[in-house]
Amino acid sequence: MILEKINSLRAEIEAAQASTPEDVEQLRIKYLSKKGAMNALMADFRTVPGDMKREVGQKINELKEFATARINSLRNAYASSATQVEEEIDLTRTATPAGLGTRHPLSIVRNEMLRIFADMGFTIAEGPEVEDDWHVFESLNFPPDHPARDMQDTFFISRDPKDILLRTHTSSVQTRVMESVKPPIRIVCPGRVYRNEAISARAHCFFHQVEGLYIDKNVSFADLKQVLLGFARRMFGPETRIRLRPSYFPFTEPSAEMDISCDICGGKGCAFCKGTGWVEILGCGMVDPNVLEACGIDSKVYTGYAFGMGIERITNLKYKVKDLRMFSENDVRFLRQFESAK
Numbered sequence: 001m002i003l004e005k006i007n008s009l010r011a012e013i014e015a016a017q018a019s020t021p022e023d024v025e026q027l028r029i030k031y032l033s034k035k036g037a038m039n040a041l042m043a044d045f046r047t048v049p050g051d052m053k054r055e056v057g058q059k060i061n062e063l064k065e066f067a068t069a070r071i072n073s074l075r076n077a078y079a080s081s082a083t084q085v086e087e088e089i090d091l092t093r094t095a096t097p098a099g100l101g102t103r104h105p106l107s108i109v110r111n112e113m114l115r116i117f118a119d120m121g122f123t124i125a126e127g128p129e130v131e132d133d134w135h136v137f138e139s140l141n142f143p144p145d146h147p148a149r150d151m152q153d154t155f156f157i158s159r160d161p162k163d164i165l166l167r168t169h170t171s172s173v174q175t176r177v178m179e180s181v182k183p184p185i186r187i188v189c190p191g192r193v194y195r196n197e198a199i200s201a202r203a204h205c206f207f208h209q210v211e212g213l214y215i216d217k218n219v220s221f222a223d224l225k226q227v228l229l230g231f232a233r234r235m236f237g238p239e240t241r242i243r244l245r246p247s248y249f250p251f252t253e254p255s256a257e258m259d260i261s262c263d264i265c266g267g268k269g270c271a272f273c274k275g276t277g278w279v280e281i282l283g284c285g286m287v288d289p290n291v292l293e294a295c296g297i298d299s300k301v302y303t304g305y306a307f308g309m310g311i312e313r314i315t316n317l318k319y320k321v322k323d324l325r326m327f328s329e330n331d332v333r334f335l336r337q338f339e340s341a342k
């Protein structure tokens with residue numbers, strides 16, 4: 001009797017299936033718990049005649065081991081198939097396939113510019129786009145009501161006093177760094193700037209600049225010229241020539257604007273360079289002692305140079321983009337053209 005029971009239980013357990021952890025638990029309760037089938041067998045065992053106890057006892061033990069192993073293996077099978085499913089389905093993917101974008105031309109050119117300056121030992125510094133009058137104008141030697149402010153009209157955040165505004169140039173980051181770090185300072189500052197301009201093919205109310213600043217003992221105009229020549233040659237090719245024309249910025253003295261030889265006509269003169277053979281790319285100069293002093297740097301000990309250029313301008317020269325507005329219209333037919341330019 002009891003041997004038959006053992007055999008039929010074994011067949012039953014062997015055929016048992018489970019597809020969820022709850023199923024496995026039900027099987028465990030049915031066979032291995034206190035009120036389960038194995039314990040019921042032990043009750044029957046008491047009635048087994050003495051000479052058969054050994055044999056039957058051994059069979060019961062074997063069945064118990066078999067049942068435990070079977071239930072464990074069902075549990076493991078479920079657990080491993082669950083992890084397999086997790087591996088196959090990436091739950092972080094978007095439901096609708098999103099096309100892979102391309103890098104924006106301004107990002108491509110900005111990264112290239114920063115790479116060149118990083119190789120020359122410049123580190124990157126950044127500052128806020130919403131600035132105060134001190135960092136954008138006053139500290140940079142633009143006194144209130146000075147006509148130099150007319151060149152850089154902007155958008156004001158506060159009305160009275162008109163003290164909080166959108167920065168018109170990344171030169172404001174110069175001040176922020178000079179106020180907080182002791183020389184030597186060698187930084188480039190990339191970022192977005194704003195001006196109150198009518199939007200056209202050649203002007204926009206926001207654009208991007210990279211500013212450079214080097215402050216140390218004995219920094220000269222020759223150092224500035226060498227760094228800018230090195231930059232121009234890596235950016236536009238080893239044959240590129242530069243020329244510096246005297247100019248005016250409140251925060252540098254002397255100041256200059258730099259032209260590079262036109263890479264379309266090689267300097268002979270064409271429509272692009274308006275027959276001059278040169279195209280303007282940046283402003284630069286020796287940092288005015290007033291600026292150093294405003295930022296707490298002793299102008300009798302330290303000198304320095306600064307330069308600033310528009311990323312759109314450099315990008316236009318590299319890729320001959322004729323209309324500035326293309327950069328912010330998000331037209332993929334325009335943006336995709338730079339895919340291979342990385």
Ligand code: DAH
Binds near residue numbers: 168170249252
């Ligand atoms: N901040 C100037 C502008 O936006 C560009 C500039 C000119 C930056 C000369 C400089 C500099 O650091 O030395 O027009």
